[in-house]
Amino acid sequence: MGRSPCCEKVGLKKGTWTAEEDQKLLSYIERHGHGSWRALPAKAxxxxxxxxxxxxxxNYLRPDIKRGKFSLEEERTIIQLHALLGNRWSAIASHLPKRTDNEIKNHWNTNLKKRLTKMGIDPSTHKPMTSALGSGQHKDAANLGHMAQWESARLEAESRIVRESKLLSTSTTPYHSHLGPPAQVTVLNKVTDVPLVQPLKSMVSPCLDILKAWQETWTTTKSIPTTNAFFSTSNGSLQFPTSTLHFSDNLFTMSQAPGLICDDLPFNSTNNYEARVANNLKYFGKPIDDDQPEIGARMEYSKLMDSKMQLINHDNDIQYDPNIDQDNLRPPNFVVADDGYNLVDNHNPTGLYQDLDCSLLGGDLEDNKIYWVKVLNVETSALDSPFSKRGI
DNA sequence: AAGGGAACCAACCGCGGCTCC
DNA sequence: CGGAGCCGCGGTTGGTTCCCT
Structure with missing residues (x-):
């Protein structure tokens, strides 16, 4: 029982599709939709x-598919999204209209991956391959890198939840008039296909695992002298694709909203979740509406998530139009440095490739450099900008 | 021109998660 | 609650085309 038999076992055809088969499938779906895929072949x-x-x-017959060469912008998007999401091709494809996950995966494996490797960039970590970490630590770093990627994807989903629910709310009644959670709507997230609106608590709590993992690994690596490795620990901070984590003597924080309910934060004595968020936001100096702390907390949370969303999406949505003055469209920095928050380089918001060592580029170095500076949207000056050593 | 290797890409395979009963 | 069935995803394969010698 269990798994249904594969095509071979029931004598079905395999291999390349003929034009006749394509036509049959196409016309059936046009007339009836696909419905149950399992039942479709017999009906068609x-x-x-x-x-x-x-x-x-x-991958082939759908009418809204764009085929052919990938543009510079598409490649840049793929690389940056891969840095954030890892090999989650369907999630990446959702950000590239008319491209299929299979096509993107193929392009990555046959093209981009090799080009990155050739440049001395590890395509799995998106960092220069020269690492001062030992093999075991490198493995840990890679694992955490993937966890970070998942975390980023999750944050993206959350921000979308908040943004869409906020949009929905403002379209009917003023946001502050909600006394309860935002209206429950069933909107599927492009990345996860899960219902978008969930209670805040369930949205936020999974981040604690990764925070703990980060903390553990950092504690381990902190005692070991490292140079320009995956973790920048010289001044007590950790870097991963979208965030910088900060450690002070008694406080472990994350620059984005999920840290606001971290158990290490103060004001967690109450069981009222919204009040905890509100109090912790206050702790960070975020103004809260004292009359309606729960609503204020939710609004601040939304703002923080929107900022996160801008970081993730702004390359995707804004920067690619060459006719637009991009400098004027870039989002404001997330928050300023030196207070436990992130400092964001708007020219390279993910912070990736900031330590790119051009000496690693073999062969036609200048051509490579020019091409990849374009692809990665890294200003030439950013290669040795203060941000490249920030770890702030 | 021919052969061999590289590159490309469509399609397959197996697993995991979700839903339904 | 657990098993069965289905779908979607990501890794992999294998056929075809391209390119170099």
Missing amino acids: GLQRCGKSCRLRWI
């Missing part, structure tokens, strides 16, 4: 398994 008169039909439709 195809000697194929449902899986094969689904794949053929999604």
Whole structure:
């Protein structure tokens, strides 16, 4: 029982699709929609398994598919999203209209990955391959890098939740008039396909695991002298693709909102979740509406999430139009440095490739450099900018 | 022109998660 | 609660095309 038999076992056709098969599938879906993929082949008169039909439709026959060479902007988006999301091709594809996950995956594996490797950049960590970490630590770093990527994806989903629910709220009634949680709507997130609106508590709590992991690894690596490695620990901070974590003597914080309910923060004595958020926001100096602390907390949370969203999306949504004065469209820095918050380099918001060592580029170094500076959207000056050593 | 290797890409495979019963 | 069925995802394969010698 369990798994259904594969195509071969039930004598169905495999391999390349013929034009006739394509036509059958196309016309059936145009008339009836795909419905159940498993039932579709028989109804459409195809000697194929449902899986094969689904794949053929999604990757080839769907009308809204763009084929052909990837543009510079698309490549840049793929690289930056891969740094954030890892090999989550469907999530990456959701940010590239008309491109399929399979196509992006192929392009990455056959092209971008090799080019990055050739440049001395580890395509899995998006950092220069020269690392002072030992192999074990490097493995830990890689694992945490992936965890960070998942965290980033999750944050993105959360910010979308907040933004969309806020939009929905403001379209009907003023936001502050809500006494309870934002209206429950079923909007699917592009990345996770999970319902977007959830109670804040359930949205935020999973971040604690990664924070703990970060803390543990940092504690381990802090005692070991490192130079320009995956972790920049020279001044007590940690860097990962989208955030900088900061440690003070007694406080472990994260620059984005999830840290606001970290158990290490003060004001966690109450069981009232919203009040905890509000109090912790106050702790960070964020103004809260004293009359309505829960609503204020939610609004601040939304703002923080929106900022996060801008960081993730601004390259994607704004910068690529060459006819637009991009400097005027860049989002404001998330928060200023030196107070436990992130300092964001607007020219390279992810902080990736900031330590790119051009000496690692072999062969036609200048051409490579020019190309990748364009692809990565890293200003030439940023290669040795103060941000490259920030770890603030 | 021919052969061999590299590159590309469509398609397959197996796993995990979700839903339904 | 657990098993069955289905879908979607990501890794991998294998056929085709391209390029170099």
